[in-house]
Amino acid sequence: MSILHTVNKSPFERVNLDSCLGHAQDGDLVLLIEDGVFAALNGTSLAGRIATEAKRLKLYVLTADLEARGLDPANVVAGVEKADYGTYVDLAAEASAVHAWL
Amino acid sequence: MSEEDFDGGVVKKFMYVNRKAPYGTIYALEVLEMVLISAAFDQDVHLAFLDDGVFQIKKGQTPANIGVKNFSPTFRALEGYDIEKLFVEKESLEERGLTEADLLVPVEVISRADMGKLMAEMDVILTA
Numbered sequence: 001m002s003i004l005h006t007v008n009k010s011p012f013e014r015v016n017l018d019s020c021l022g023h024a025q026d027g028d029l030v031l032l033i034e035d036g037v038f039a040a041l042n043g044t045s046l047a048g049r050i051a052t053e054a055k056r057l058k059l060y061v062l063t064a065d066l067e068a069r070g071l072d073p074a075n076v077v078a079g080v081e082k083a084d085y086g087t088y089v090d091l092a093a094e095a096s097a098v099h100a101w102l
Numbered sequence: 103m104s105e106e107d108f109d110g111g112v113v114k115k116f117m118y119v120n121r122k123a124p125y126g127t128i129y130a131l132e133v134l135e136m137v138l139i140s141a142a143f144d145q146d147v148h149l150a151f152l153d154d155g156v157f158q159i160k161k162g163q164t165p166a167n168i169g170v171k172n173f174s175p176t177f178r179a180l181e182g183y184d185i186e187k188l189f190v191e192k193e194s195l196e197e198r199g200l201t202e203a204d205l206l207v208p209v210e211v212i213s214r215a216d217m218g219k220l221m222a223e224m225d226v227i228l229t230a
Binding site: 008009010012013034035038041042043044045047064065067068069070071072 | 122123124125126127153154157160161162163164165166167168170174196197198199204
């Protein structure tokens, strides 16, 4: 069974995402929420790494948090899936554990 | 203190440095409140946006679905308070995949080096 990791801090300010990615096992789920959604964007200094990680992890981004910040859900790195609150609940229910990287 | 006390008083160069994204924390909104208050004191106010602070003035913010108020239109009202010196750091935009066209107010985009020089000219700097 895989773990659902949630990351809610900006990758440009804190190392939460970096640490999460460094510990997540192949096939784990990573959901970007709140200020964590900045990591999902195309064209950032981080986009290459996200694209690479998307090949071994299931990456998701919470659409409501993108839209809140004026960010286009269509403009996320290929391989990162859009999730609404319902999907968030489903992922949490299916995972063996939820690890919130606060 | 009466308003007259400020007539002919010392005008200092103030800079408010915004380094945090909106909504994830309360810092961005609190600085904006501080800026609005400062408008009443006839000082030479400068706003700087760098690091994640550039996200504060991203166009198209719609936080209704996360249950908080959209305060970004307030940045467009600053002009009415004679706060028109807004500076955005070029490198911070680029690291985040943003351009000047993504911003909701007229700003001056300057390099990190020039931002540093601008800071050196200030009398008071408040960062959050």
